[in-house]
Amino acid sequence: MTSGRSHSRACALLLLSLTLTMHTLVCFCLAALTLTPPASVQAASPCDSEIFCTGPILQQVQNAKLFDDDKYFVDMKLRAAPDVVSLAFHNLSKEFPNATVPPDRLKGFLSAYFEEPGTEFESWTPPDWHEEPTFLGRIADQQLRDWAKKIHALWKSLGRKMRAGVQDHPELHSLIYAPHPVVVPGGRFREFYYWDSYWVVNGLLLSEMTDTARGMIQNFLHLVNRYGFIPNGGRIYYERRSQPPFLTLMVESYYHATKDKEFLRDALPTLEKEYSFWMRNRSVAVQANGVEHVLNRYHVQVESPRPESYTDDVELAEGLPDALKEQLWMDLHSGAESGWDFSSRWFLDNRTLRHTRTSQIVPSDLNALMCLNEKTLAFFHTVLGDGAASDRYDRAVTRRLAAMESVLWDPGSGAWFDYNLVTNAKNRDFYPSNLAPVWARCYSRPEMGDLAVKYLKGTHALDYHNGVPSSLFESGQQWDFPNAWPPLQHMLIDGLSKLPSEDANALAFTLAQRWIKTNWMAYVKYEAMFEKYDVNGDGKPGGGGEYEVQLGFGWTNGVALQLLNQYGDRLSSGGRSVTFDLLMPLVVSAALAFM
Numbered sequence: 001m002t003s004g005r006s007h008s009r010a011c012a013l014l015l016l017s018l019t020l021t022m023h024t025l026v027c028f029c030l031a032a033l034t035l036t037p038p039a040s041v042q043a044a045s046p047c048d049s050e051i052f053c054t055g056p057i058l059q060q061v062q063n064a065k066l067f068d069d070d071k072y073f074v075d076m077k078l079r080a081a082p083d084v085v086s087l088a089f090h091n092l093s094k095e096f097p098n099a100t101v102p103p104d105r106l107k108g109f110l111s112a113y114f115e116e117p118g119t120e121f122e123s124w125t126p127p128d129w130h131e132e133p134t135f136l137g138r139i140a141d142q143q144l145r146d147w148a149k150k151i152h153a154l155w156k157s158l159g160r161k162m163r164a165g166v167q168d169h170p171e172l173h174s175l176i177y178a179p180h181p182v183v184v185p186g187g188r189f190r191e192f193y194y195w196d197s198y199w200v201v202n203g204l205l206l207s208e209m210t211d212t213a214r215g216m217i218q219n220f221l222h223l224v225n226r227y228g229f230i231p232n233g234g235r236i237y238y239e240r241r242s243q244p245p246f247l248t249l250m251v252e253s254y255y256h257a258t259k260d261k262e263f264l265r266d267a268l269p270t271l272e273k274e275y276s277f278w279m280r281n282r283s284v285a286v287q288a289n290g291v292e293h294v295l296n297r298y299h300v301q302v303e304s305p306r307p308e309s310y311t312d313d314v315e316l317a318e319g320l321p322d323a324l325k326e327q328l329w330m331d332l333h334s335g336a337e338s339g340w341d342f343s344s345r346w347f348l349d350n351r352t353l354r355h356t357r358t359s360q361i362v363p364s365d366l367n368a369l370m371c372l373n374e375k376t377l378a379f380f381h382t383v384l385g386d387g388a389a390s391d392r393y394d395r396a397v398t399r400r401l402a403a404m405e406s407v408l409w410d411p412g413s414g415a416w417f418d419y420n421l422v423t424n425a426k427n428r429d430f431y432p433s434n435l436a437p438v439w440a441r442c443y444s445r446p447e448m449g450d451l452a453v454k455y456l457k458g459t460h461a462l463d464y465h466n467g468v469p470s471s472l473f474e475s476g477q478q479w480d481f482p483n484a485w486p487p488l489q490h491m492l493i494d495g496l497s498k499l500p501s502e503d504a505n506a507l508a509f510t511l512a513q514r515w516i517k518t519n520w521m522a523y524v525k526y527e528a529m530f531e532k533y534d535v536n537g538d539g540k541p542g543g544g545g546e547y548e549v550q551l552g553f554g555w556t557n558g559v560a561l562q563l564l565n566q567y568g569d570r571l572s573s574g575g576r577s578v579t580f581d582l583l584m585p586l587v588v589s590a591a592l593a594f595m
């Protein structure tokens with residue numbers, strides 16, 4: 001049994017030392033199980049569900065390691081009301097001396113009261129999908145064009161629609177109801193994810209699937225109106241954490257594709273609500289040269305293990321005093337909120353996951369994104385004719401630039417580094433996020449862009465021909481060397497391509513060509529698109545972290561389509577020609593005949 005602070009777990013511990021004849025105390029505990037826990041406890045748990053987020057069922061099922069992935073159990077649907085399931089488990093656990101149900105009985109309990117994951121969806125072919133979106137015609141290389149067609153066709157297999165039961169009986173599901181069908185990342189990521197959806201939406205817009213893209217955006221607007229922010233993904237165990245805030249940029253992409261001002265007018269108050277959440281709940285004051293600046297950080301108020309990675313979190317915290325366990329869990333939730341789960345970026349020292357202190361790092365990319373949100377909100381207000389509101393966001397941009405340039409920008413290096421609030425120092429290691437302000441075009445003097453290109457060329461990040469790695473440090477975590485991730489390639493390439501210098505534009509094309517080749521080679525080998533790739537292999541999927549590499553894959557497809565659209569006239573598959581493929585078997589059999 002692991003230590004923890006939740007009320008129901010305290011009850012399980014209490015039961016442990018009681019005999020079954022002490023009915024009154026047992027009844028007291030039982031009552032406590034179904035009562036709302038005190039506010040302090042509630043704030044520290046990932047959600048209110050005593051089955052999926054806290055409590056003895058979660059704890060025992062995850063500790064028993066019945067499934068390869070801890071996400072499996074928390075994605076199951078209940079066959080009976082939560083209080084019936086809790087009571088049944090209580091009854092079952094009474095049969096065992098210390099209330100610990102043995103694995104075979106746990107399995108029986110799960111099959112009686114839970115359904116396998118995934119039953120809450122029906123597959124759904126987006127009705128706005130059609131064979132030949134225009135952008136395909138812009139791809140000169142025949143093999144890349146055929147491949148782009150296959151990627152475009154993947155939207156059909158990644159479409160999901162929730163069954164009516166999710167709305168009618170939310171208490172039976174860990175899935176969060178959303179009104180419109182979605183395109184999911186794929187693999188273990190069965191539900192929608194927040195920042196992934198930005199690249200998915202951009203891909204859908206290229207594929208001329210405007211209705212599907214709008215539906216996904218409307219889901220996110222719905223979530224902001226319900227929660228005040230957008231949860232990390234579509235499950236209740238993500239209810240207290242978000243992900244990098246890309247909704248405003250999704251709306252911008254949609255607006256550029258459709259010029260739909262009415263949609264913009266309807267969405268804008270909700271976008272501002274989300275912006276306020278980040279400014280109220282995710283900001284921090286930082287002193288620099290006697291001036292106080294406000295910047296943003298990831299900071300989740302949950303101090304227990306992540307339900308979907310429960311045993312990883314429990315094992316990682318083993319041996320720590322309770323207060324440090326809670327702090328570590330809080331910073332793991334915050335790391336998950338950053339989208340970079342996990343990375344040496346969030347390690348305070350000694351470069352291991354156990355030293356994760358995400359909430360104490362002021363991230364360069366989050367602040368670049370917030371700046372871009374401020375610029376975009378100013379633009380939206382201008383489009384809708386509200387000059388005063390536009391000025392308000394322009395002033396926020398001015399303050400943001402001053403803060404980023406005082407705290408994150410390093411003129412000697414030519415990059416924006418994450419700032420550590422504990423050591424009051426910049427992290428000078430290479431991460432693609434050090435150039436996020438170039439992508440966001442958030443800097444005050446043009447020469448800063450050129451300095452950043454010089455910085456990039458001076459790192460060893462460009463030495464790899466299969467993509468830019470997430471860092472140059474091999475920590476064993478997913479968001480470090482040797483993994484390269486689609487959104488980071490896109491932000492880097494997009495930023496370089498928008499700089500005025502030809503040199504930067506040429507580098508953008510080189511990186512686009514490398515990335516397309518990596519994706520294409522892996523596709524030829526595996527007939528699949530992966531969530532990440534390994535910079536060391538020619539077409540090798542990435543690895544490391546908490547789970548197996550996943551296929552599908554929403555943002556990979558979105559980024560590949562965007563690059564194929566942007567550079568389609570010049571990109572080359574660089575691989576084997578069709579004639580080579582046809583002739584090769586003949587050559588091989590001829591050679592064999594001579595042996």
Ligand SMILES: *[C@@H]1O[C@H](CO)[C@@H](O)[C@H](O)[C@H]1NC(C)=O
Binds near residue numbers: 085088
């Ligand atoms: C649990 O046990 C009580 C008392 O024995 C019984 O009344 C109840 O039906 C049981 N509930 C479930 C769900 O097994």
Ligand SMILES: *[C@@H]1O[C@H](CO)[C@@H](O)[C@H](O)[C@H]1NC(C)=O
Binds near residue numbers: 001100
């Ligand atoms: C409870 O009992 C099981 C099986 O007898 C044992 O493996 C486990 O360590 C016990 N747990 C505690 C907390 O005593």
Ligand SMILES: *[C@@H]1O[C@H](CO)[C@@H](O)[C@H](O)[C@H]1NC(C)=O
Binds near residue numbers: 240241280281301
């Ligand atoms: C945001 O802050 C408000 C006010 O401090 C608090 O009540 C709320 O729980 C916070 N929300 C999240 C998700 O952190």
Ligand SMILES: *[C@@H]1O[C@H](CO)[C@@H](O)[C@H](O)[C@H]1NC(C)=O
Binds near residue numbers: 350
């Ligand atoms: C970190 O490593 C140093 C040197 O190896 C060691 O002295 C120190 O105790 C370590 N700190 C922690 C918190 O483990």
